[in-house]
Amino acid sequence: MSFSIVVDHVSFAWPDGTTVLDRLDAAFPAGRTGLIGINGSGKSTLLKVVARELAPRSGSVSVSGVVGYLPQNVPLGAGRTVSDLLEISRTRAALHAIERGDVAEEHFTAVGDDWDVEERALAELDRLGLGHLGLDRTVGTLSGGETVMVALAAQLLKRPDVLLLDEPTNNLDLDARHRLYAAVAAWQGVLLVVSHDRALLELVDQIAELRDGAVRMYGGNLSAYEEQVAAEQEAAERSVRTAQGEVRRQQRELVEARIRIDRGLRTGRKAFENKKVPKIVANTLKGKAQVSAGKQRSLHLEKLEEARERLTEAEQGVRDDAEIRIHLPGTEVPAGRTVLTLPLERPRRTDAEPSRGAQGEPPHPSDGELPHRSDGESPHRSDGEPSGVVLEALVVRGPERIALLGPNGSGKTTLLRRIVAHGAQVPLRYLPQRLDLLDDRLSVVDNVRAVAPSASVNDVRAGLARFLFRGERANQAAGTLSGGERFRATLAALLSAEPPPQLLLLDEPTNNLDLASVRQLAQALAAYRGALIVASHDLPFLETLGITRWLRQDREEGLTES
Known part of the structure; x- marks a missing residue:
């Protein structure tokens, strides 16, 4: 090639x-x-x-x-x-x-x-x-x-x-x-x-x-x-299980060999003590037994070490792509409870008719044109025009999961900031596109303690461990973190805040994240029980979140629901 x-x-x-x-x-x-x-x-x-x-x-x-x-x-x-x-x-x-x-x-x-x-x-x-x-x-x-x-x-x-x-x-x-x-x-x-x-x-x-x-x-x-990779991991995990079994077998054989050796030594000692054999013969037998015992121990220890080496080699073939596993009961919102009511101003239209492309054709599909809604229905009419209903107010109830779509510059970030400024009926937190919520001078632990002041250091550390910050890694200064680490630390601070956020706003959260970090974000949000509004162009990511409503922000129409 x-x-x-x-x-x-x-x-x-x-x-x-x-x-x-x-x-x-x-x-x-x-x-x-x-x-x-x-x-x-x-x-x-x-x-x-x-x-x-x-x-x-x-x-x-x-x-x-x-x-x-x-x-x-x-x-x-x-x-x-x-x-x-x-x-x-x-x-x-x-x-x-x-x-x-x-x-x-x-x-x-x-x-x-x-x-x-x-x-x-x-x-x-x-x-x-x-x-x-x-x-x-x-x-x-x-x-x-x-x-x-x-x-x-x-x-x-x-x-x-x-x-x-x-x-x-x-x-x-x-x-x-x-x-x-x-x-x-x-x-x-x-x-x-x-x-x-x-x-x-x-x-x-x-x-x-x-x-x-x-x-x-x-x-x-x-x-x-x-x-x-999945096939490789399955084979690697089988190899680990086989190697673990071999280590356990060698450990058993070593213990059994030691028991046999000790039993033989005790038998020889008793024979000498009972005058069944002369002292010179007993000493000769004892020496031979000790040599044999030493050889047996060395042989079994060598086999055990070889089995452990094979286990280490097998374990190296298994990917250590750690997963975030957290439990967030404090974020739960009862179904039907209103968490946000935000009045909206409908933009003034300058044209009498909807904008269309060349030769009167419908515009090219863009944000908001999803293949399917969560209920299985197409969000558009058969003629290609959006079938969305223009909203006069954004009302969020219960643990809704809302996707906010729209072309660049349509005002998605502005809408999220309006929600923050307006406030909600429940505690809310906002993750902007720029991960600038952390104090670079403080450690990861101290950044979380800043938003959860009543939590003990041990509780904060236990929580951070679930976000893959274990031991000394939790003591790193935020300014030294990699992009993926900084995102996890920011997410930990958001979800650990006091009081627990029951409305979470995320603005393009997957930008600059690798595939592992995107998966970890989805895992964290799977444990979140509050209302969620996510502005994103990443449809595969949105589909993993169990979105219940699809909204589209448009420069001319305002906010519509399909």
Whole structure:
């Protein structure tokens, strides 16, 4: 097999000495590869090394062809234009100068073979659903999702042989995600994408897992990877059970051997004491017995040690993907109890009719267009128009689980903040997109004690252990935590707060979380018994939560329920 990206013995460390990659070897073939791993495993760093954004401390990387790289955080600058983000402003300026009759050689040099750059740029923007953007529009007027998609268009304009994408669906609404999925599915070159987006990872040809400092390849998409890992884990657990049985058998045999040896020594001693054998014979027999006993003990101890080594080796094959297991009875809300009543202002419409696409066609499906409601019915009429009812007030009763959808910039975050400012009939807590609720100077324990002052240190530590902060890990300063650890610590503080929150607001909680952390979040929320409102574009995650109501925030219609 030929490889398009080869990583040879690469090591990388940050200036403070923190090692991220240590003599890493990896080879990525042609096609689409999804790179997965826990937060902090080095995925983004590896992509930056391949893209030549970072220089390795040792080792080398070889890449076949031109590389396009979309970082997780796109460099902005409110005064920059779409043309600047597409990296074509210099070429466009030269083209316009030539069109005005300026035939200076420098303009022709700047244009090169890109005489159709504006047409290609507009076509690429249109393909990604950004046809409404002008090339001279400033970045400051774009939504976060539009900025990411323009940055993707910039990479596609380069016609790269190898495309590197780092969490490209973060901050994208469903409409933009679907367009990105389509671009990935149509990609004919080499693609290496870091993502936790399940729908995106279902489109790849192979999965590369960065785990424990090594990369392992699995053929097929995410579902195929999970099936292979499940089969491996079943086999590994069988090996552990077999090895445990062998250790127990060797321990029994060692005990039985010691009993036999001790019995023989006692018999010989009694024979001498009863004058049944001469002293010289007794001493000879005793010496032989002791030698034999020593050999027997050594043999059984050696077998026991070998069995323990096989057990250790078998245990190393079992993944220690710890799970969050908590019990939160204090968050329970009785069915039917009203926990929130928030009056809503319906936006003023500027058009007499609903907006439609070209040639009068219904708009492209976007957030809120779900395949099925929880009751099995489609949330839309057969003609494609939303069938949602416009709400004049948001009323939440009992332990409802509400999904809040809507395109980027539609006001989902604003609505959640309004709820916080307005207040509820029960204690509420809000998890913003930025995990800035913790004091970086305080330990994890002290951060939780700050919101649960009456809880004892032992109770706080016991609670944190259920969020996988055990022993000294609970004493870490919040500022030293990895992304996944910080999220778990923030979640622990939210759910441990006094009084227990009976209304929980989450704003894009899965952004920047690895697959393990997303699973841990779902586990924690499964134990939550209060009312829940989650603003998210991550439909697979929402489907794990047992959503009971689907709401959509729209710039023109306001808040609707399907």
